[in-house]
Amino acid sequence: MTLYLHxxxxxxxxxxxxxxxxxxxxxxxxxxxxYPCAGWSPERMAGLKGDDEKPQARKTLKGRCGDMLRRxxxxxxxxxxxxxxxxxxxxxxxxxxxxLCSYAASMNCDVLLSSxxxxxxxxxxxxxxxxxxxxxxxxxxxxxLRRQDVYLSSSANQxxxxxxxxxxxxxxxxxxxxxxxxxxxxxxDYLEELEKIANEIGxxxxxxxxxxxxxxxxxxFLPLIGITKDARYVCPPKTVNPHxxxxxxxxxxxxxxxxxxxxxxxxxxxxxxxIGKLSGxxxxxxxxxDENVRKDILDKYExxxxxxxxxxxxxxxxxxx
Numbered sequence: 001m002t003l004y005l006h007x008x009x010x011x012x013x014x015x016x017x018x019x020x021x022x023x024x025x026x027x028x029x030x031x032x033x034x035y036p037c038a039g040w041s042p043e044r045m046a047g048l049k050g051d052d053e054k055p056q057a058r059k060t061l062k063g064r065c066g067d068m069l070r071r072x073x074x075x076x077x078x079x080x081x082x083x084x085x086x087x088x089x090x091x092x093x094x095x096x097x098x099x100l101c102s103y104a105a106s107m108n109c110d111v112l113l114s115s116x117x118x119x120x121x122x123x124x125x126x127x128x129x130x131x132x133x134x135x136x137x138x139x140x141x142x143x144x145l146r147r148q149d150v151y152l153s154s155s156a157n158q159x160x161x162x163x164x165x166x167x168x169x170x171x172x173x174x175x176x177x178x179x180x181x182x183x184x185x186x187x188x189d190y191l192e193e194l195e196k197i198a199n200e201i202g203x204x205x206x207x208x209x210x211x212x213x214x215x216x217x218x219x220x221f222l223p224l225i226g227i228t229k230d231a232r233y234v235c236p237p238k239t240v241n242p243h244x245x246x247x248x249x250x251x252x253x254x255x256x257x258x259x260x261x262x263x264x265x266x267x268x269x270x271x272x273x274x275i276g277k278l279s280g281x282x283x284x285x286x287x288x289x290d291e292n293v294r295k296d297i298l299d300k301y302e303x304x305x306x307x308x309x310x311x312x313x314x315x316x317x318x319x320x321x
Contacts, residue, residue, distance in 0.1 A: 001101065001104060001109070001111070001136070001137045001138070002110045002111070002137060002138045002139075002140055003097065003100075003101055003110070003113075003132075003135065003137040003138070003139050003140070004110065004112040004113070004140050004142060004225050005112075005113050005114075005139065005140070005141045005142070006112065006113070006115070006142045006143075006221070007115070007118035007119045007141055007143050008115070008119040008120065008143065009116065009119045009120075009144060009145060009146065009151075009190075010116045010119070010120060010155065011154040011155055011211075012144035012211035012217070013144065013211060013217035014114065014115075014116055014144075016217055017114060017217050017218055017221055019236040020218045020233075020235065020236060021035050021112070021114060022035075023234045023236055024233050024234055027232060027233060028112075028227065029107070029109060031227055032108065032109050032110060033109060033110050033111075033112055033225060033226075033227060034103075034104040034107060034110065034111050034112070035111075035112045035113075035114075036100065036113070084117075085113065085117070086117030086120075086121045086122050086128075087117060087121050087122075090124070090127050090128060090131060093128060093131035093132070094131040094132070094134070094135070097131070097132060097135055098135055098136065101135055101136050101137040102136065104137075105137075110137075110225070110226075111137070119143070119193070125193060125196040126196045126197075126199060126200060129196075129197050129200040129201055130200045132200070132201065133200065138205070139201045139205055140205055140206075140207065141197060141201065141205060141207065142206075142207045142209070142221070142224055142225075143194065143206065143207070143208055144209045144210070144211040144217070145190055145208060145209070145210060145211060145308075145318065146210075146211040147298075147319040148297050148298070148300075148301050149294045149298055152297065156249075157243050157244055157249060158243075160244065160249050160252050160253060160256075161243075161252060161269050161272075189301065189304050190301070190304065190308055190318075191304045191305070191307055191308040191311075192304070194206060194208070194308065194312065203311060203312060206312060207224055208308070208313055209224075210318070218235075242273045244269075244272055244273065245272070245275075248272040248273075248275070251268065251272060252265070252269060252272065255268050298321055302321075305317075305318035305319055306318055
């Protein structure tokens, strides 16, 4: 059997992919793939409207690996449980995954876990992935990468629309503008992080994909795990994690800078997101800061990115500029 770990990275369509996997978990199991960690509320998990669909969403959430997760002090009903697995104490990692693989093997299924936490929250990736050695399963890591300057804009979009402290977004923009400060790096070097994992499980067991806006991550991902999409799969709405437009970002920044009410921030944000849904998703491919900052980011990671492409993809370049 195979244990697939989809590890992100952030802002590469993970919300859309996980929504699809959660809604279709029961049918995936029939196809021989066990997806145990729902991690969202039933309503968000389904991404569907209509009373007759929501009970089915709840059904897919209940009983999915619940006893096993509780055994490791993980609340399978709470949001982000896959992230909790990523944050698990190193000494408990092997036992959890071995139990998970044994349970899946009893159903003659492969296993898939999907969480950005495996990328963001696992600080010591070498120690974490070392614990996966000796499992009764082949390990396959799947990672999507986004060009760093584009990721920057998308990440800022997410943070600006989040209802946090009044100055949070402004301080974050300052931090982005001064990203080259080595004492607070904003982007992990993709190659450096992947090599930590590869040293434990082998480069041949890591699949690297480029994230491209406008291309369905579901359609790109499913063949990697041996699943063929057919008419029986339910497709949640495309806009799972809607973005603000560039104009919307400017309005939110002004609102947070001049109005001290979180209620107002929330209202303005919802209005802007609804407008964005009607007019199409916010253009997060537009870089939001000085062109020189963008060039500095691309220059800083170009050599490492291209070496990654040669090692993991048998190509000369990871990203076009």
